[in-house]
Amino acid sequence: MKKIFTLVIMLELSLAIAAGLARTLQAQPKDTVKSIELPVMAFDLADGPNRDKAAGFCAVCHGVEYIPMQPKLSKAQWSATVMKMVKTFGAPIPQEDADRIIEYLSDSYGTGK
Numbered sequence: 001m002k003k004i005f006t007l008v009i010m011l012e013l014s015l016a017i018a019a020g021l022a023r024t025l026q027a028q029p030k031d032t033v034k035s036i037e038l039p040v041m042a043f044d045l046a047d048g049p050n051r052d053k054a055a056g057f058c059a060v061c062h063g064v065e066y067i068p069m070q071p072k073l074s075k076a077q078w079s080a081t082v083m084k085m086v087k088t089f090g091a092p093i094p095q096e097d098a099d100r101i102i103e104y105l106s107d108s109y110g111t112g113k
């Protein structure tokens with residue numbers, strides 16, 4: 001009699017565990033689609049002549065935030081940076097546009113030299 005009682009208790013226990021497990025599995029379906037929100041980096045290039053050329057040509061491979069991220073550079077340094085983008089990295093910028101961009105960069109992000 002005692003044995004049967006123990007058996008019934010154990011059976012009920014395992015049923016309760018199984019029911020709990022089933023509930024847990026139901027609450028966390030495996031292929032739930034989750035969405036996350038990425039931070040937005042808000043920045044803008046300084047106003048000035050030829051700003052749009054810089055915004056257009058310099059955002060092809062990386063963000064234009066690379067420009068304000070630099071310390072103030074001289075015109076020669078900006079020229080070297082832009083020519084590195086063209087010659088080393090293959091930026092498709094016609095020389096005429098590159099010259100205007102260099103002027104814009106040294107006017108807006110330059111040392112004044």
Ligand code: HEC
Nearest residue numbers: 057058060061062066067070081082085089090091092101
């Ligand atoms: C053909 C692709 C391409 C274009 C277009 C481009 N860049 Fe770059 N730029 C790179 C790569 C590659 C790096 C170096 C790797 C990195 O830091 O992501 C870089 C890095 C930079 C850096 C970081 C400092 C340095 O000297 O490496 C600055 C500043 C920069 N670019 C400015 C510009 C400006 C201004 C323009 C527009 C005239 C421009 N880029 C257009 C590819 C490009």
